[in-house]
Every structure is written in C-alpha cells, then in structure tokens.
Amino acid sequence: MSFSPRLEVDLDKIKYNTAKIVQLCQEQGISVLGVTKGFTAIPQIVTAILEGGVDGLADARMENILELRKAGFSIPITLLRIPRLSNVETVVKYSNVSVNSEITVIQALGQAALKIGAKHHIILMVDVGDLREGILTEHVLDTVQAIVKLDGIALDGLGTNMGCFGGILPEYNNLNILVQLGKLIESKLGVNLEVLSGGGTSSLLLVEKGEMPRGINQLRIGEGLLLGTDTTNNRNIDWLQNDAFILKAEVIEVKAKPSVPIGNIGRDAFGNIPEFADVGIRNRAIVAFGKQDGYIEGLIPVEPGITILGASSDHMILDITEAARKIRVGDELAFRVNYSGLLSVSQSRYVKKVFRKELLWLN
Numbered sequence: 056m057s058f059s060p061r062l063e064v065d066l067d068k069i070k071y072n073t074a075k076i077v078q079l080c081q082e083q084g085i086s087v088l089g090v091t092k093g094f095t096a097i098p099q100i101v102t103a104i105l106e107g108g109v110d111g112l113a114d115a116r117m118e119n120i121l122e123l124r125k126a127g128f129s130i131p132i133t134l135l136r137i138p139r140l141s142n143v144e145t146v147v148k149y150s151n152v153s154v155n156s157e158i159t160v161i162q163a164l165g166q167a168a169l170k171i172g173a174k175h176h177i178i179l180m181v182d183v184g185d186l187r188e189g190i191l192t193e194h195v196l197d198t199v200q201a202i203v204k205l206d207g208i209a210l211d212g213l214g215t216n217m218g219c220f221g222g223i224l225p226e227y228n229n230l231n232i233l234v235q236l237g238k239l240i241e242s243k244l245g246v247n248l249e250v251l252s253g254g255g256t257s258s259l260l261l262v263e264k265g266e267m268p269r270g271i272n273q274l275r276i277g278e279g280l281l282l283g284t285d286t287t288n289n290r291n292i293d294w295l296q297n298d299a300f301i302l303k304a305e306v307i308e309v310k311a312k313p314s315v316p317i318g319n320i321g322r323d324a325f326g327n328i329p330e331f332a333d334v335g336i337r338n339r340a341i342v343a344f345g346k347q348d349g350y351i352e353g354l355i356p357v358e359p360g361i362t363i364l365g366a367s368s369d370h371m372i373l374d375i376t377e378a379a380r381k382i383r384v385g386d387e388l389a390f391r392v393n394y395s396g397l398l399s400v401s402q403s404r405y406v407k408k409v410f411r412k413e414l415l416w417l418n
C-alpha cells in the first residue's frame with residue numbers, strides 16, 4: 056500500500072534554508088533559534104535544522120520539548136509560549152530558557168528552579184505594539200528590578216514578538232525600542248542584558264535590508280526556514296526554497312458536473328450556507344483529503360489550472376477544467392502548504408510523513 060495522503064519533507068531544502076538564514080544573520084551578529092512548533096518538532100526535521108547551523112531550538116509547547124529531550128537532543132531549548140503557572144516544574148527541568156511576561160509566573164519559576172538547585176533563564180517579553188504577549192514599555196524598569204532580586208532566575212534579556220496577533224510589521228523604530236530599553240536598564244539599574252530577541256521570520260526583511268537596529272542579537276525563526284515564506288510581509292523569500300513540504304493526496308472521483316448544486320440549499324456539513332457562481336459545466340476531481348485530515352485553506356495546488364472549491368470532513372473538491380494534463384482516478388495531486396497548512400498536516404494522524412533528501416545541497 057502506498058501512503059496517501061502523505062507529507063513529503065525535503066530535509067536538504069530545510070537544511071539549505073536554515074544555513075542561508077544563519078549565514079545572513081551571523082554576518083550582522085545575530086544568532087538564530089530554530090523554531091520547531093510549526094511541525095510538532097519531528098526529529099528528522101529538527102536534525103536538518105541543527106545541521107543548518109542554528110544556535111539553539113525553540114518551541115511553544117512543553118510536550119514537544121519533552122519529546123526532543125527523550126529523543127536525545129541536548130542543545131539549549133527556549134520555551135516560546137509564556138509558561139503556565141501550573142507547569143513551572145516541568146519548564147525549569149526541561150527547557151533552558153523561557154519567555155515571560157508575568158511576575159507571578161517568574162517568581163514561581165524561580166522557586167521551582169531553586170528546588171532542583173538550578174537557575175532558570177528567562178527573556179522578558181516587551182509588547183512594542185502587536186498586542187499579543189509582553190509587558191508594556193512603561194513597566195519594564197520596575198519589572199526588571201523585581202526580577203533581578205529573584206535567586207532562581209537569570210534574566211538573559213528582552214524580547215518582542217510582532218506580526219502575530221496585530222499584524223504589526225517589525226521596523227527599525229519599534230525594534231529600536233528594545234535597544235533603548237536595554238540601554239536604560241544598564242544605566243539605571245546597572246544590569247547588563249546578553250540577549251535582545253527581535254522576533255521571528257517577519258524580522259528577517261530588516262536584516263536583509265541592513266536596517267536591523269544594532270543591538271538586536273537574536274531571532275527566533277520558524278516559517279522562513281521551513282517554507283521560505285514571510286506571511287506578515289506577504290512575500291516568498293526569493294533566496295530560499297519554497298517547497299520543502301509537499302502534501303500528496305489521491306484522486307478518487309473525476310466527473311464533469313454543473314457548478315451550482317441542484318435543489319434547495321440548506322446548510323453544508325459545517326452549518327454554513329454555501330454560495331455558488333454559475334460558470335457552467337466544469338471538470339471536477341475529488342481527492343481523499345478532508346477537513347479532518349488538515350486545514351484545507353492552508354493548501355495550494357502545485358499544478359497550474361487547479362483550484363480548490365471546498366471540502367467536507369473527508370473529501371476535497373477541485374476544479375480541474377483548466378489543468379494542463381488529463382487527471383484520472385488514482386492519480387496523485389500535489390499541494391504546497393502555508394504555515395497554517397503545515398501546522399495542521401504535521402500533527403494529523405491521517406497524514407503519513409515521508410522524508411526525502413535531494414541533491415540540492417549547493418554550498
């Protein structure tokens with residue numbers, strides 16, 4: 056039996072992307088954490104990212120970090136989602152660094168670290184405008200003052216996150232706030248910060264343009280090294296590979312059908328009232344991949360002339376009228392994935408993961 060649907064992962068392309076990003080950042084004194092949450096930290100992919108030369112790993116979920124430790128990865132791992140108060144023991148035991156914004160949680164992390172005779176390192180998240188996590192700039196000095204008093208905690212530095220909730224673009228001005236805060240903390244409190252962590256893939260564009268404020272010395276990159284895309288800035292990163300992940304699914308029906316359903320319209324399988332434009336009789340294909348298998352809106356057909364019309368739990372319906380070749384039952388269709396698509400198919404138990412290495416490795 057061949058596995059379908061399956062996610063084909065080209066490990067060399069991921070290694071290539073990682074090495075390119077690491078090289079660009081290194082030239083400007085910026086270290087790179089490889090973010091593994093986008094693909095549930097699958098070990099083969101983690102290995103490719105490590106071979107690409109990242110300085111550490113980062114993930115949003117302790118479950119993934121525990122799996123990585125179990126699989127024998129001993130490299131420093133940063134926890135990217137601010138820790139739950141109820142989970143601090145696990146955090147200090149298995150992650151080296153966590154990002155934080157609540158002093159209550161930081162105190163609890165300190166207590167937990169002392170209990171196992173360790174110091175837990177943290178990055179204090181500052182909200183410079185995206186309004187996801189982080190303390191507001193006016194509270195930074197007070198918070199840092201409280202943190203440096205804690206025995207079990209080592210404050211590595213400040214971090215920020217953008218382009219996630221508010222869609223705010225990283226720019227010289229908002230990232231420079233971190234640099235200025237770092238200077239203020241040094242002059243007012245005599246505290247030297249090692250790390251200024253300036254965001255994820257959406258911050259890469261500033262590095263490319265040479266506009267990253269001096270002093271930002273870490274990025275936490277996921278999307279860029281996996282997909283070679285930068286959703287926040289709405290671009291394919293043209294010096295990276297965009298097709299390291301390809302989803303393949305099998306065609307189970309091909310028929311010419313009208314473009315508007317026949318009969319009175321009620322609700323679809325998900326309670327929505329569907330609408331259809333009448334464009335006449337169209338050639339349609341159904342593939343064995345539905346909403347239960349992964350996030351349909353996160354898929355992009357590779358072959359030109361094929362569009363996704365929609366899906367139910369188990370069937371995806373495609374318009375193949377303009378396809379360049381004749382598509383038959385039993386054929387496989389290929390799809391690229393965007394970040395949401397990758398999130399869903401990588402954790403889908405219905406999608407088999409297959410790893411490939413191509414001869415793409417150039418330099």
Ligand SMILES: *Cc1c(COP(=O)(O)O)cnc(C)c1O
Pocket residue numbers: 090092093115135136154216254255256257275276277278279
């Ligand atoms: C997910 C995440 C990242 C990585 O973002 P990408 O856009 O995938 O590069 C970085 N930092 C934090 C805090 C995150 O949650």
